[in-house]
Amino acid sequence: MIEVRDLRKSFNHGKLEVLKGITKKIETGEKVAVIGPSGSGKSTFLRCLNLLEEPTGGEVFFKGQKVNDAKTDIDKLRCHMGMVFQHFNLFPHMSVMKNITLAPLKLKIASSDEIHERALSLLRRVGLEDKADAYPKQLSGGQKQRIAIVRALAMNPEVMLFDEPTSALDPEMVGEVLQVIRDLAEDGMTMLIVTHEMGFARDVASRVFFMDEGVVLEDTDPERMFSSPSSDRAKAFLSKVL
Amino acid sequence: MAAATGDSMENIINAVASWFESFGHELWLNFIKDNRWKYLLNGLGTTLQITVLAVFVGIFLGCFVAIVRTTHDQTGKLKFLNGVCKLYLTVIRGTPVMVQILLIYFGIFASVNVPKLLVAVIAFGLNSGAYVAEIFRSGIMAVDKGQLEAGRSLGFSYAKTMWHIIMPQALKNILPALGNEFIVLLKETSISGYIAMDDLTKGANTIRSLTYSPFLPLVAAALIYLVVVLILQAGVNALERRMRKSD
Numbered sequence: 001m002i003e004v005r006d007l008r009k010s011f012n013h014g015k016l017e018v019l020k021g022i023t024k025k026i027e028t029g030e031k032v033a034v035i036g037p038s039g040s041g042k043s044t045f046l047r048c049l050n051l052l053e054e055p056t057g058g059e060v061f062f063k064g065q066k067v068n069d070a071k072t073d074i075d076k077l078r079c080h081m082g083m084v085f086q087h088f089n090l091f092p093h094m095s096v097m098k099n100i101t102l103a104p105l106k107l108k109i110a111s112s113d114e115i116h117e118r119a120l121s122l123l124r125r126v127g128l129e130d131k132a133d134a135y136p137k138q139l140s141g142g143q144k145q146r147i148a149i150v151r152a153l154a155m156n157p158e159v160m161l162f163d164e165p166t167s168a169l170d171p172e173m174v175g176e177v178l179q180v181i182r183d184l185a186e187d188g189m190t191m192l193i194v195t196h197e198m199g200f201a202r203d204v205a206s207r208v209f210f211m212d213e214g215v216v217l218e219d220t221d222p223e224r225m226f227s228s229p230s231s232d233r234a235k236a237f238l239s240k241v242l
Numbered sequence: 243m244a245a246a247t248g249d250s251m252e253n254i255i256n257a258v259a260s261w262f263e264s265f266g267h268e269l270w271l272n273f274i275k276d277n278r279w280k281y282l283l284n285g286l287g288t289t290l291q292i293t294v295l296a297v298f299v300g301i302f303l304g305c306f307v308a309i310v311r312t313t314h315d316q317t318g319k320l321k322f323l324n325g326v327c328k329l330y331l332t333v334i335r336g337t338p339v340m341v342q343i344l345l346i347y348f349g350i351f352a353s354v355n356v357p358k359l360l361v362a363v364i365a366f367g368l369n370s371g372a373y374v375a376e377i378f379r380s381g382i383m384a385v386d387k388g389q390l391e392a393g394r395s396l397g398f399s400y401a402k403t404m405w406h407i408i409m410p411q412a413l414k415n416i417l418p419a420l421g422n423e424f425i426v427l428l429k430e431t432s433i434s435g436y437i438a439m440d441d442l443t444k445g446a447n448t449i450r451s452l453t454y455s456p457f458l459p460l461v462a463a464a465l466i467y468l469v470v471v472l473i474l475q476a477g478v479n480a481l482e483r484r485m486r487k488s489d
Binding site: 052078081083095107135 | 386388389391392393394395396397398399402406407410411414485487488489
């Protein structure tokens, strides 16, 4: 579903190279956890996939179509790639319901009735049906992030990108958000998730990328990743976080 | 002693009474006689016309310039337009509005016959637009960068994200500053007399030149400005309360 070839990204006119050539292929239904120390390029990698960061080298493909091509209608591709941010980024001037339905309605992906029905059923699914008329400011961090997930899902995406979805949450709220992502994974959603929750990565992921200094150092199943990592760098990292 | 006190009391009462009498005469002379109050009323009408139309021009121009400037800053596109906008801001903000309106009236529109109202609206609109542009730009920049990313990640174009997500939040942020700018604009129109327009200030001055009263006509004009500003302020406050609904 997603393929990257020799993906490179540098900032400040090449002075700071964050991604140093990544070549990967992610199939439909895979759940990829991206782990690694901070500054290793995990988030940048994820953000290059839907072009929130413009790669400075290499190619990104989504369902066979080149993403980083001037001729590609990136807005159309992004409709099929949901994204969830560390800081939720809910629209503060809109109610929860409007947050969820804004993009589907304006981009006319379905009839108004269908969109509202879908929004309600998604809200029910994350247990926040009663918050439809609330404003983001009235919600807890965990609730905000669940709404943000629902907002992305309302567009009916084929892949979900999670950029550290629990890093800005109070510890007691991490569980409720992870549960929503876990349910989504069990439903078969293709997803990439940048995370520091190692237990979650081990349980939910079908594949783990360990990134360090702009490259994917290890690409393996979670079992092997967490029991017998092959690189010293990964061993050192895991001994510190586990 | 008692008689003296009675005398001075009488003097004071007499003085007050004669002051009231002359004040009444002044009022009559300045506003009633020959329907002179019409100078003020018609002047107010002109002032409001110029202000309201210039506000629209200013908002439109300012919004446009601010969007060009931020689009350039965020995406690197629109290089040429951005240069034009920067020049516009520099020239307008770097020169007095008085000089600008005289230049537009006597310089640019000297040989063509255009209504003076149009000249004033163009001059004050152009001027206000420059300040509104920077107000809008500060409002847009104050919106968290994550909002733009969230909008784009949902499939919205840059323009759609701006319109549906960034601008409403920016507008809320800048409402007090915007209200302030319009108050300033209203008062700046008091120089319209220099291009021979009969605005409120000019009206008051006309009465003064007829009656030689140094205070009353101008104080009356000042009071009218004050009342209009208060009404404007109440309007902005009401709008602000409505927009704070989501807090």
